[in-house]
Amino acid sequence: MTVKSSYKPSESPMAPVWRRLNALKPLSSGQSQLIEALGEFAEAATAGAILLNEGGAQLRPGFILSGWACRQRLLSDGRRQIFSLMLPGDAVGFCLEAGPLATASVVALTKIAFVAAEPLFDGETPPFQAHDRSDPLDLTDHMRLSAYLEEGLLLDHVIRLGRQTAYERTAHLILELHWRSALIGQADDRSFTLPLTQEILADVLGLSIVHVNRTLQQLRRDHLIEIAGPRVNLLDAAQLAGIADFRPPVLNRRS
Amino acid sequence: MTVKSSYKPSESPMAPVWRRLNALKPLSSGQSQLIEALGEFAEAATAGAILLNEGGAQLRPGFILSGWACRQRLLSDGRRQIFSLMLPGDAVGFCLEAGPLATASVVALTKIAFVAAEPLFDGETPPFQAHDRSDPLDLTDHMRLSAYLEEGLLLDHVIRLGRQTAYERTAHLILELHWRSALIGQADDRSFTLPLTQEILADVLGLSIVHVNRTLQQLRRDHLIEIAGPRVNLLDAAQLAGIADFRPPVLNRRS
DNA sequence: CGTTCAGTTGACGCGGTTCAATCGAAGTGG
């Protein structure tokens, strides 16, 4: 029952985008080529670069190709909260930000490559469609599902912050990031690369940097994870999932 | 520069819906009548009724007409987190939930009245449009702005849970609810009705019942609020806003 | 008139923050 796409840009810079969208809904060969063609327009940004300022005009919609970014907001006293981490393949600036002003800033956390999606639909803005819904190249469904996935992840985040302990939260985030890395072909069964400092993790998890450090150590002492440089090994994913009450997002009603 | 709508259904059950949508973007007289006509189809539900179950099929899109509801999720051990409170006029089941499965449950917190929006666009589902974008009765823009507003409120919620103390969080929520009540014409300058138990507030704020109680008392002792039955009086909204770092949502770029 | 439910209060303890210091790795300039 798997839809086979003849086109698989495994080595292309667009690979993460292709993999993510294809997982949400199988891409036709034509759609795949459309996406692949975007690769030409990639731009780069350094860590710390502000891609979009809260309250500013909207970012032109696009995709992260490599590196990690985040959506965040600052309190007036300097406290920071990160709303979501953005990995390669993630869409930026589509449905959810479709209002008059940006509701959050988008900041690069590492060196990143980014591509605007404009070439795909010059003119028409929010719903990501080349021409119209009946066009076989139209990607509206994919972008809708992408927004749906993000919505679920944001709710997971609220659960973590509101109702889970530091230990549970950290385990949950690690599992989420492992799952998302796997979705874009950048993780194996038991490990993935986490290019973030503990300070950034603290601002994601709503914890102090010191406590993030201690929590990670506790997870290591409990033989649940290993950390080697930026690489995280999951030693017992099942037990982690139990601790974190983690359920991976459901992409398809029937699977 | 204010657009005057000749139609103002002040006494209609649809009044909250009309006021909210009109604040997002002025409604034409025709659109107002379209909305007003929905009032005929109102349904009722009692407190505790589950309007939509997480993981179940999608709810048909609609509006809350009276009473309060919430979106929530339960952890497997019974802990509950409420993602958002839904007041009269709020839209349910549109853009953000447009995926294969519901990402959260929707539960009535009080007795409520609800109306499905189906009569408005029999056939076409997610974007809330009677016919097409060029139709003068089309409400796609309004629903997009509604989703944008909700997105901003959800991010506020993440900030509260991740980076604010119980005192700040509670002040922030009270200001948000006052602002939203005013948006639908159900608050005056200094007070509004809060028909929720402290247990529900605890599940919104990510706190224990006991601590919500103590925090509310502290706010009262500090002469910032008064509570008389379900009525909340804001004694010093400016100071509250300073404590909570509260900034009301921006609905229009120019205002 | 008993039961239930929302609100309230006190005692106690844990989870997480804060402050501060140390250490190694990675620049950076002279």
Place this chain on the structure above:
DNA sequence: CCACTTCGATTGAACCGCGTCAACTGAACG
């Protein structure tokens, strides 16, 4: 090539915000 600085990770000690447990109150209800 070596001080000097910077940054991220780590650790200890003290403190406190908030949760937990438990008891009590008053109002609403059958």
